[in-house]
Amino acid sequence: MNMTRQKKQEEPFQHSAPNTPNPTCQDWSQVLPQLLRAGQGETILNLLPSAIHELNNAINTVLGFADLLQSEPSISKTLKEDLKAIERAGLRARELLGALRSLASGVPAQLQLAPVDLKEICEQACSLMAAAFRRNYIQLVTDYSKETPIIISDASRLRFVFLALLQNACDAIALKGEGGKISVKTGRDQFGNAVISIEDDGGGLNPDVHSKLFEPFVTDKLDGKRAGLGLFLVNRFVTELQGRVEITSSETGTKVTLTLPSLEALV
């Protein structure tokens, strides 16, 4: 293994949320593809609540009639089975739409702290990524330790954090083009904090970006397919939640470890 590509990036454990974005000045034209990608993202995000609303109406119609028809006395057992298949598909669509809806409303500026079940949020993010994992021949391995504490945190921020990290992991494996494995683990450290790690066996981070991973618009996807705001968002949100992000990366993969404070650490 070429050790020169291996680099460990550590951020000090921060208990407040100062100006984490890097104050580097850049000419917009240097980040034009990323800005345009971000603009497309904004347009979709603005649109999504109403599109989801419309889709939900359609699904509710499907489910309503499927339910009605099943209660018809004249329906045979075979036909009932088919109606049940319609109902299952409708319920799956509704579940997916529900997960999308909680993202589409966006993250409120103010922290909204409440007890958070990390396993639940991880699983929801993984299920949203399921098709992307399949398409890229990615095996997902999860290990949610029973020791994982319930923490007081902001679910809407954490949803974006996990999704952004799973997308990076998926991208890294997709770029290699040979399929791969993503491991998601949750647990507890010796201080009672929650620890979440997301590890991929992709080709690792481009060494050029090591020193500026948490800056906006940093991406090694040069085709304009990424805005490079993922790790910027992750670092910012985790810092707001008084947590810590650590990244280790080598040619054999990347591991991102989040530490999020337990209730005791917060107060």
Place this chain on the structure above:
Amino acid sequence: MNMTRQKKQEEPFQHSAPNTPNPTCQDWSQVLPQLLRAGQGETILNLLPSAIHELNNAINTVLGFADLLQSEPSISKTLKEDLKAIERAGLRARELLGALRSLASGVPAQLQLAPVDLKEICEQACSLMAAAFRRNYIQLVTDYSKETPIIISDASRLRFVFLALLQNACDAIALKGEGGKISVKTGRDQFGNAVISIEDDGGGLNPDVHSKLFEPFVTDKLDGKRAGLGLFLVNRFVTELQGRVEITSSETGTKVTLTLPSLEALV
């Protein structure tokens, strides 16, 4: 009418695509809420193709069984009507997903020029915004002149352009909180170019942003609900398509006029 708030912004008709983004340097922390909103948009955009794929699978299951059941000889006429209702809802969901899918794949870096029916793209954008219009008591008035030329342009860019403009118009009316009207018109100017206008009767653009409308991260929504990349994207894409954006705004509303070159103007 207070004329001091009225301002007309004119861009020279550009036949090439130079570095349109403004080279102003900014500290990232000055645009932090916008960057975080854009980061959420990116995460959603990355996710959407696979989420749409999953939803489509569910809808296809619904439609497949609804079709199968309708062909059952034992099904009564009333039950058939109910199955038709399921089918209609499924088809509507599929149509919406199709419109979303063509956005979710993002805009390729290279222009993809082909004959474009502006009415079709406008209508698709309007139908995606339908629920947002209803929620904000917005009446949509369209006027697609038969004179509107078929132009050679890039449909994937124009989809985002129209959506971003409709979203701005919707936001302006929503901000005023009294409902309103959006007029969408397409036509042809004296040189044979296509002209599209989108006009709202909202409260007009904040005068503070008049001078920098096309810069990234400019928004008068201060609550972090917008990244302020809409007009930046519109101007950039329209310029790439060798077109022109004009904006007039007063206290009684905003009108954005796009001029897109006809085939003759392009070659």
